[in-house]
Amino acid sequence: MRSVLGNSRIFSRTPGVKQARLPPVRTTATASVVEKASDTKFAQYTPGTAFLFPGQGAQTVGMAKDVVEEVPAAKDLFDQASEILGYDLLKLCVEGPKDKLDSTVISQPAIYVASLAAVEKLRQTEGEEAVQAADVAAGLSLGEYTALTFAGALKFEDGVRLVKIRGESMQAAADARPSAMVSVIGLAADKVEELCEAANKEVAAEDAVRIANFLCNGNYAVSGGLPGCEAVEKLAKSFKARMTVRLAVAGAFHTSYMQPAEETLREALASTEIVVPRIPVVSNVDAQPHSDPDTIKDILARQLTSPVQWETTMKTLLEKGLQRSYEIGPNKVIAGIVKRIDKAHSVTNIQV
CATH class of the missing domain: 3.30.70.250 (Malonyl-CoA ACP transacylase, ACP-binding)
Known part of the structure; x- marks a missing residue:
């Protein structure tokens, strides 16, 4: 079985969530990223085919049931993830209960793994050429982790651990x-x-x-x-x-309410290997692709307290000549958003 998903080393521990007093929510809608010489590989990228990955909220009870029965590589991903997480992720996706699947702690690993299972579905049904046709990727909030994994910057097992920590720390920050x-x-x-x-x-x-x-x-x-x-x-x-x-979410995501979660995630990212992506992955923070691994880590941490710039991301891709997109993962949330931006744009759904 050939896959875009690699093996990885294991985190030695899960950092604790810091319960610091938070500053007021900042109202600015943009964030700047310091440019490095090592971060210019994708400065002049020209998108043709985009793989777009959904974020939290796309989950539904019953997702992944068919794909794991039909695509052995997809079942392997769920087995690996369940071993890392310490619970049966596939059973929760297929059987629920809904309130548990919808929780921040469970839904984030579930969507991450289900979306990568959808990549394996595309590979099996349409061949490796269809998978390799993507020359740019992006993900809505959580989906940025999926996009980075697809692009080879983040190993699958490390991605599972990161989204587990991300979900847990976001829930803890919301509870606080x-x-x-x-x-x-x-x-x-x-x-x-x-x-x-x-x-x-x-x-x-x-x-x-x-x-x-x-x-x-x-x-x-x-x-x-x-x-x-x-x-x-x-x-x-x-x-x-x-x-x-x-919205049925735990709390004020993408604001300074999530500062404790950002600190926890930043600590986890520091001990995670991230490499240069093989294709551009557009960031939620500044709607630009980045190639410097340290910059990518910083952006992933800052993403929790920064607004999601999805509208700018899609408009930029379209202005640069994007021809077609694939929404890879559960539901059709992203396709609906894209069609609101450009009704004529071609979006194909690869669902699980």
């Missing part, structure tokens, strides 16, 4: 300080920014909100303290939002 996320539907980004500013005037600084996920025009996720999220929900209609939806 009540927070939430709200999807605002029907407004442009500048109007959502104005909505956040209005909501923040009604709450204490430590409960402020900001846009955490820039998905596409009319679909932005706001993240922050519970009072701030409640203020957004109360004021949304006055800003002519079509609706708001409280």
Whole structure:
């Protein structure tokens, strides 16, 4: 069996979560990355075919059932992951219960492994040529780990351990300080920014909100303290939002509420081998691909407290001439977002 997924060394320990007092949520929507000479390999990349990997929220009970029965390489991935995690990941994906699969701690490893199982499905059904056709990759939040693994920068076993630590530390950070996320539907980004500013005037600084996920025009996720999220929900209609939806997540992801998780993840990344990707992997933090391993580690840590720049990622790829995309993994979340950005763009779903 030939696979893009390699073997890896094992972490000696899982760092503990630090319960430090957190600063107020920052409201800036962009993040800069210091450019290194070793980080310019993909500076002039030209995308043709993109593999796009989903993030938390794409999971559904029953996923992976068929793929592990039909694709031996996919079953091998779940077996390896279960051994590392210490529980039967496949059983949780196939049988649930839903509330457990939806938890941050379980859903992140589940989506990571299921998405890489979908790569093996594509390999078996359409051949190695179809897999190697991808010349750029990206992943929505958690999906960035899947994209880096697909691109050969991160070994599968290390990826499993990292997303386990990521999920656990994010859950712990959410438990330490009540927070939430709200999807605002029907407004442009500048109007959502104005909505956040209005909501923040009604709450204490430590409960402020900001846009955490820039998905596409009319679909932005706001993240922050519970009072701030409640203020957004109360004021949304006055800003002519079509609706708001409280997201079923543990807390205010991609804000400074996740600072303890960033510190924990940074420690884990320091002891993880990451190498130069074989193809560009576009970062959620700055919508650019990076080739320097230390920069990639820094970005993966910063991703937890930085807004997800998915809209800019897709627009940049399309402006650079992207011809077609594959959404690789459970559900069709990314395809729906891409179609909102460019209805004519070709997106093929490889689901599990």
